[in-house]
Every structure is written in C-alpha cells, then in structure tokens.
Amino acid sequence: MADQTRPEGGTSVVDSGRIPTVVVDDVHVIxxxxxxxxxxxxxxxxxxxxxxxxxxxxxxxxxAVKGVSFTAYEGEAIGLIGSNGSGKSTLLRAVAGLxxxxxxxxxxxxxxxxxxxxxxxxxxxxxxxxVVLGCLAMGMTPEEVKRLAPExxxxxxxxxxxxxxxxxxxxxxxxxxxxxxxxxxxxKKHDVLLIDEALATGDxxxxxxxxxxxxxxxxxxxxxxxxxxxxxxIRDTCERTIWLESGVLKMDGPTDEVxxxxxxxx
Amino acid sequence: MANTAVADPESGLTxxxxxxxxxxxxxxxxxxxxxxxxxxxxxxxxxxxxxRAKVASSFSNTQLGQLWQVLTPLTNAAVYYxxxxxxxxxxxxxxxxxAYLCTGVFxxxxxxxxxxxxxxxxxxNLGLIRALQFPRAALPVTVTLVQLQQLLMxxxxxxxxxxxxxxxxxxxxxLLVPMLLLQTIFNLGLTMVMARLxxxxxxxxxxxxxxxxxxxxxxxxxxxxxxxxxxxxHWAATLLEANPPLVFIELARYALLDSHQAQLVSxxxxxxxxxxxxxxxMGIGGFVYFWRGEEEYGRG
Numbered sequence: 001m002a003d004q005t006r007p008e009g010g011t012s013v014v015d016s017g018r019i020p021t022v023v024v025d026d027v028h029v030i031x032x033x034x035x036x037x038x039x040x041x042x043x044x045x046x047x048x049x050x051x052x053x054x055x056x057x058x059x060x061x062x063x064a065v066k067g068v069s070f071t072a073y074e075g076e077a078i079g080l081i082g083s084n085g086s087g088k089s090t091l092l093r094a095v096a097g098l099x100x101x102x103x104x105x106x107x108x109x110x111x112x113x114x115x116x117x118x119x120x121x122x123x124x125x126x127x128x129x130x131v132v133l134g135c136l137a138m139g140m141t142p143e144e145v146k147r148l149a150p151e152x153x154x155x156x157x158x159x160x161x162x163x164x165x166x167x168x169x170x171x172x173x174x175x176x177x178x179x180x181x182x183x184x185x186x187x188k189k190h191d192v193l194l195i196d197e198a199l200a201t202g203d204x205x206x207x208x209x210x211x212x213x214x215x216x217x218x219x220x221x222x223x224x225x226x227x228x229x230x231x232x233x234i235r236d237t238c239e240r241t242i243w244l245e246s247g248v249l250k251m252d253g254p255t256d257e258v259x260x261x262x263x264x265x266x
Numbered sequence: 267m268a269n270t271a272v273a274d275p276e277s278g279l280t281x282x283x284x285x286x287x288x289x290x291x292x293x294x295x296x297x298x299x300x301x302x303x304x305x306x307x308x309x310x311x312x313x314x315x316x317x318r319a320k321v322a323s324s325f326s327n328t329q330l331g332q333l334w335q336v337l338t339p340l341t342n343a344a345v346y347y348x349x350x351x352x353x354x355x356x357x358x359x360x361x362x363x364x365a366y367l368c369t370g371v372f373x374x375x376x377x378x379x380x381x382x383x384x385x386x387x388x389x390x391n392l393g394l395i396r397a398l399q400f401p402r403a404a405l406p407v408t409v410t411l412v413q414l415q416q417l418l419m420x421x422x423x424x425x426x427x428x429x430x431x432x433x434x435x436x437x438x439x440x441l442l443v444p445m446l447l448l449q450t451i452f453n454l455g456l457t458m459v460m461a462r463l464x465x466x467x468x469x470x471x472x473x474x475x476x477x478x479x480x481x482x483x484x485x486x487x488x489x490x491x492x493x494x495x496x497x498x499x500h501w502a503a504t505l506l507e508a509n510p511p512l513v514f515i516e517l518a519r520y521a522l523l524d525s526h527q528a529q530l531v532s533x534x535x536x537x538x539x540x541x542x543x544x545x546x547x548m549g550i551g552g553f554v555y556f557w558r559g560e561e562e563y564g565r566g
Contacts, residue, residue, distance in 0.1 A: 020288050025281035069281065097294020098396055098564035106293040107285030111399050122394070124323045133319060136312035137398045168323075181397070 021192055021223040022072040022095060022112070027104035029065040029087070029094050064090040066247040067104070072192075077214065077224040079234035079255060081262055082244035088227045091244065092194045095225065110191035113138065115182060123170040127158055127180055130169055134184035148187050155213075156183035157206060179206055186213050193217055194225045211237050231259050294399070296560045303553075306401045313404050317411035324412075339375060339420040343368045343427070350488045361525040365431040369522055370487035372424045373449070373515045376417055378478055380453035383409045384460030385470055388563050395564050402563045403556055406457040414450060421446075428522050441521040449514045451545040455552025462559045485511040491531040507531050510544040517541055 064087045072078055080088045093099040095106050096114035122130055131152050135145040156179045158164045158172070169177060186193070195214070214237050218224050228234050234241060234255060241258040243251040251258050279287065297305065325334045351363055387405045388395065395402065421442070429435070464470050484506055486494065491512065494503040506512065517537050519526045530537070 020284060020290065023281050023285040023290055025285075071281065071284070093396070093564070095293055097292075097399060097561075100294060100561050105282065105285075107282070107290035108293045109288070109290050112293065113399070114397060122319070124326065125319050129319050133312065133316055134398070136309070136315055137394065137400050139308065139400070142311050185397075 018073040020071050021074050021076075021109040022225075023107040024068055024070050024072075024091075024095065025105050025107070026067050026069050027065055027091070027094055027101045027106055028063065028067055029090050029099055030061055030063050030102040031090070031099060064247050065094065065101075065244075068244070068247075068249045069104075070242060070249065070252055072223050072225070074223060075218055076240055077218045077226065077238040079238035079241040079259075080225060080227045080244060081229075081231065081234060081241060081259070082250075084229075086244045087247040088244055089196050090247075092196055092225060092227060095192070096194055108192055112192035112194055113185055113188070113190045114194045115185040115196065124168055126168055127153065127156075127165040127172070130180065131165075131184055134181075135187065138185075138188050140188060152183045152187050153180075155187075155209065156180045157209075175203065175206075179210075182210055182213075186210075186217060189220055190217065190222050192223045192225070194227075196227045197229070207233070231263065235259060294561055294564075296557070299554065299557055302401060302403070302557050302560070306403050306407070309400055309404045312400065313408050313411060316404075316408045317415065320408065320412050321415050335416055335419045336423055339372055339423055342375065343371050346371055346488055362431050362433065362523065365428045365433055365523055366490075366519065366526060367488065368424055368427045369518050370485070370515045372420050373518045374482060374485055374487050374511050375420070376413060376449060377453055377456065377511050377514070378482070379413055379416075380410065380457045381460050381478060382474060383413070384457030385464035385474055387457065387461040388465035389468075392564075402560055403458065403553065406461045406556065407454065409457050409461075410450065410454045413453070417446070424522075433522065433524050436524060438521050442518060445514060445517040445521060445541065448517075448541045448545040451549040452510055452514070455545075455548035455550070458552035458556035459548075462556050465559070465563055481509075481511065484509055485515060486531070487511075487515065490529065491516065492529060494531075508540055510540075510548070513537055513540045513544060 066087075068087075068091060080091065082088050090099065092114055094101050095108065096112045097106070097108070098114065122133065125133070128149070131149050132145055135148060135152075136142070140148070153159060153165050156176075158176050158180055164172065164176065169180070172180070182195075193214075211233065214224055214226070224237075226234060226238055238255050240253065241251075241255040242249060243258050243262055251261060296302070325331050328334060330337065346367055347364060351367060384406055387409045388402070391405050395405075460470075482488070486506075491507075494506050498506070512531070516531050517534075520530055520534055520537065532540075
C-alpha cells in the first residue's frame with residue numbers, strides 16, 4: 001500500500017481487486033453556524049437588518065471540507081487525524097448522510113452509522129430504555145432487541161457500580177454515557193461504522209474492550225472509520241490513516257507513515 | 267479537481283462509475299415516497315416504544331406525576347368556564363354551556379398540542395437525528411402517538427363532565443370514534459408541516475402562541491358558534507365555519523351533546539364531508555411536505 005500514498009494531492013489509487021464500501025468524490029461541505037449572541041444584537045440593529053435584508057451577523061458560513069476524495073474498502077479500519085477544527089467530524093457526518101455536501105458526492109454501501117460522544121440519546125429516559133430505543137432506531141426487530149439488550153448493558157459496564165441501567169441517562173457521567181452509546185451502536189453489524197472520538201472517553205478497561213469490538217466489526221466485513229486525537233489508539237486499531245488539515249486531505253496511506261509524518265510536523 | 271476524472275487507472279473508471287459498479291448509493295439520499303412510507307412502517311416498533319417511553323417520562327419531575335394528564339384539561343376547562351361562563355356570561359340561550367365549552371376546549375387542545383409539539387419534533391431530537399439514520403417522519407408520528415395516549419385520558423374526563431351536566435348517553439356517542447380518527451389524521455399531517463417549518467424557522471416557536479390563540483377564538487370554542495353568523499359578513503362566517511378545528515369540535519358536540527343538536531353550525535353531513543376532506547388534504551399534504559425535506563433535518 002506504500003505506493004498508494006500521495007501526499008498533498010489526495011489521490012489514492014483504487015486496487016480493483018477489493019470491494020469499495022465508501023467512495024468520497026471531491027466533497028465540499030459548507031454549513032451555517034449560529035454564533036450566538038454577539039455585538040450588534042440589540043432590537044434596533046435586528047430591525048435594521050430585516051429592513052436592509054442582510055444576513056444576521058450571528059450566522060456564519062463555514063467551509064469545513066474542501067474537496068476531499070478517497071475510497072474505502074471492505075474490512076478496512078481507517079483513522080482520521082488532524083488538528084481541532086480540521087473537518088474530521090464534519091467529513092464523517094457527510095459520509096453518514098447527515099450533512100449533505102455542497103459539491104461532490106459520497107457513495108456508500110448500506111447505511112453508515114455514526115457514533116459520536118456528543119450524539120446524545122434521550123436523557124430523560126433510563127439506560128435500559130435507551131438501549132431498547134437505540135436498537136429499534138437502528139432497525140432491529142423487537143425480538144432481536146430483547147435478546148441483545150442484556151449483552152449491551154453488560155458490555156457497556158454501566159452496571160459495574162450499582163444499578164445504573166434503570167436511572168435516567170442525564171444522571172450518567174460523560175464517560176458512562178459515551179460507553180453506553182458505543183455499546184448500543186456497536187451491537188449491530190454495520191457495513192460502515194463511523195466512530196467519532198468515542199473510544200477516548202472510556203476508562204482503560206473499556207478502551208481495551210471497545211478496541212476489541214472494533215476489530216470484530218472490521219473482521220465481519222465492515223469498514224470502520226475512527227476519528228481520534230489519540231494517535232496511540234489509531235495505531236492500535238487502524239492500518240490506514242487519512243490526515244486532514246483545514247478541510248483539505250493532506251495525506252492518505254498506511255497508519256505508521258501518516259502518523260509519523262503527523263507527529264514529526266508538530 | 268483532476269482526481270475526480272480517473273480513480274482507477276486500470277479500468278479507467280471515475281469514482282462515480284466505480285460507486286455505481288459496486289452498487290453504492292449516495293449517502294443520505296431521499297428515497298421515493300412509496301419506499302419512504304414502507305421504511306416508516308418498518309419503524310413502527312420504534313415509534314410505539316418511543317411514544318410509550320415519552321408518556322412514561324412526561325411529568326416525571328413533578329410531584330403529582332401522571333395525575334397532570336387529567337388535571338391539565340380540567341384546569342383549562344375550569345379557567346375558561348370562570349371567564350366565559352360566569353364573568354362574561356354568554357350562555358343565556360345555551361342549555362348546557364359547561365358541556366359545550368369543555369367539548370370545545372378538549373378537542374381544540376388535541377390540535378393545539380399537535381402544533382406546539384410538532385414545532386419542536388425535529389429540534390428537540392437533534393441528538394437522535396445526528397446519531398442514527400431512520401426515516402425522520404418517525405418523530406412527528408411519535409408526537410401524534412403520544413397525544414393519542416393523552417387524548418384517551420382527556421376523553422374519559424370529558425365523558426364524565428358531559429354526563430354530570432345531564433346529557434344522556436345515546437348511540438351517537440359512537441360517532442366520536444370516527445371523528446377522532448379524522449382529527450388524528452389531520453393532526454398528523456399538521457404535525458409534519460410544523461416539524462419541517464420548526465426545523466427551519468427557529469423564530470416560529472415565539473410566534474406560535476399568538477397564532478394559536480387567534481385560532482382558538484376563530485374556532486368557536488368559548489362562545490356559541492352562531493355568533494359568527496350574527497356578527498360577521500357572510501363570506502367571513504362561511505370561511506370560519508370551514509375551519510378544521512371548528513369542524514371537528516362541532517362533530518364532537520354532535521356526537522356527545524343532545525342539547526346542541528338544534529344549534530349545529532352546519533348540517534351533520536356537511537360537517538362530515540368537511541372533516542374527511544381536511545383529514546385527507548392535511549394527512550397526505552403534510553406527509554409529502556415533510557418527506558421533501560428529509561435530507562436536511564440533520565443540519566439543525
């Protein structure tokens with residue numbers, strides 16, 4: 001795979017012997033953010049804005065991903081690295097079909113599933129109910145859910161310190177919440193699983209378990225994307241790594257090469 | 267960019283062609299309407315489980331808990347009775363004003379909560395939407411299912427009030443079932459419209475209370491519906507009498523109140539036809555309108 005590395009250009013050549021699961025073709029993602037209350041948010045200035053038909057100053061367009069292309073194959077685990085705000089999470093959202101690209105296209109096999117730490121489920125409901133609802137929302141049948149629910153709670157380990165499964169999720173620590181969400185999302189076999197820093201939140205024991213789970217998912221012919229700032233966990237789980245910087249694909253190749261370059265640059 | 271031209275030098279395929287060859291689909295693509303409806307049906311277990319969980323967790327941080335399901339409609343009716351039945355007395359020529367008022371309030375509240383909960387159906391579930399891919403219409407349907415469960419409770423309360431005020435039980439009471447069915451379909455469509463609007467126009471939540479209050483007064487809930495004819499020009503009265511909540515309220519009164527038979531705003535056949543028309547137009551229109559926005563709900 002070393003000869004497939006094209007720094008700067010971002011072209012990874014297709015090996016025609018393997019089956020692609022995700023094709024990202026020159027994708028640009030632009031989204032609008034509300035900056036919240038800033039200067040000039042008085043009623044008078046808001047009225048002025050409406051009269052003069054200009055956009056509210058607290059909405060800004062962000063061009064987060066600028067023309068990224070790559071192809072991912074069955075059975076691959078791909079790490080996504082880059083500094084904060086480089087567009088990694090946005091790219092995953094586009095692959096999951098949650099943020100439509102402004103230009104270019106993302107093609108996927110089946111429905112990719114995104115797993116992120118801040119993707120909250122239903123905070124007012126108990127962990128058990130969240131497991132049931134999460135599984136149903138992933139399209140499982142009620143029988144499957146009944147069978148899998150105890151395993152999921154067991155895997156998440158939220159009951160290690162007493163019966164937390166029956167408490168509302170808002171009472172969980174952020175680590176527990178992330179563990180439960182990871183356990184739910186990884187209970188189903190996905191063709192494409194996108195993991196956004198979820199492995200970084202758990203404790204050491206859970207991290208080992210979840211890395212094992214990622215390997216299992218990959219072995220069952222799925223493709224796994226992993227966004228993480230922990231180069232260690234990328235080296236452990238992924239054999240291929242994509243380096244994004246300011247929305248541009250900077251490097252795509254074997255994990256060791258890309259990670260070395262990333263760390264040397266710092 | 268140059269690299270979109272050829273992704274696979276050996277076969278000379280572009281990325282798009284490569285994707286096509288292996289049967290990959292555009293991520294987050296909106297399915298066709300029939301396929302969408304089929305997928306939504308496949309999520310029925312999710313919708314029922316979610317609505318049950320929501321009913322169970324509503325009022326979970328209050329002392330009286332589920333009792334509020336009964337107390338809220340009762341209190342509402344009591345307030346309106348105090349103002350319109352006692353202070354501003356409109357009911358000199360009404361034989362059973364309490365039952366008349368309560369039927370109106372309860373039926374109108376069913377549509378009112380559809381609007382207010384529909385407006386936040388998408389925005390309050392953004393976490394779920396950004397985490398999992400499922401037909402988004404499952405969320406407004408869940409809102410309606412929650413209301414349906416609450417409606418059953420308020421209908422029991424209403425039946426008790428109507429009986430206590432001296433109305434007889436007649437076979438016409440059975441007509442309440444088809445009437446509520448029509449209203450539920452209407453509400454479902456309305457919820458979907460409001461869900462899409464609410465996800466785009468964040469200011470809508472501030473405006474809705476005023477619109478709903480206007481709609482309340484235009485629906486003949488608090489005073490005799492005959493007042494429209496007496497005080498408004500002909501066209502305005504005709505317009506108001508075709509207004510969906512008013513149609514559903516009058517149908518409910520037709521079913522429950524023996525004393526109201528002579529004072530119906532239009533003949534029952536016309537009311538039924540209007541009710542069916544509203545349910546069909548709003549139900550189908552709302553679903554199509556919601557489906558057309560499917561790809562964008564994750565943006566927030």
